[in-house]
Amino acid sequence: DGTPGLTFLQVGRDTFLELMPSSAQNPPGFDHIGLEVADAKEAVAQFRQRGLQARDPNQTRLTGSVISGVQGTNGILFELIEFPQGSLLRKAIDAWK
Numbered sequence: 001d002g003t004p005g006l007t008f009l010q011v012g013r014d015t016f017l018e019l020m021p022s023s024a025q026n027p028p029g030f031d032h033i034g035l036e037v038a039d040a041k042e043a044v045a046q047f048r049q050r051g052l053q054a055r056d057p058n059q060t061r062l063t064g065s066v067i068s069g070v071q072g073t074n075g076i077l078f079e080l081i082e083f084p085q086g087s088l089l090r091k092a093i094d095a096w097k
Helices: 040-049 088-095
Strands: 007-012 015-019 032-036 066-071 077-082
Touching: 007 088, 040 066, 040 077
Parallel strands: 032 077
Antiparallel strands: 007 015, 066 077
């Protein structure tokens, strides 16, 4: 979405740390945990079957990843992320040496 200052640090082959500057909409601190899934639509269906609220997945313009948010029972937001072929983070994973 072109968020100014949004940065992804690749700390392992398939492990990233997302850093976002704080703002009125994004206060400083821990915001969410991202989990890679093979199929975002299927993962969302499974979470909904278990009674959790999950957004419909959508593909981001910034990275090409398919993302959904799920509100955990403890209040923590989980971001489900599918890295399709051609997405920026899939390219970074495939290029890891």
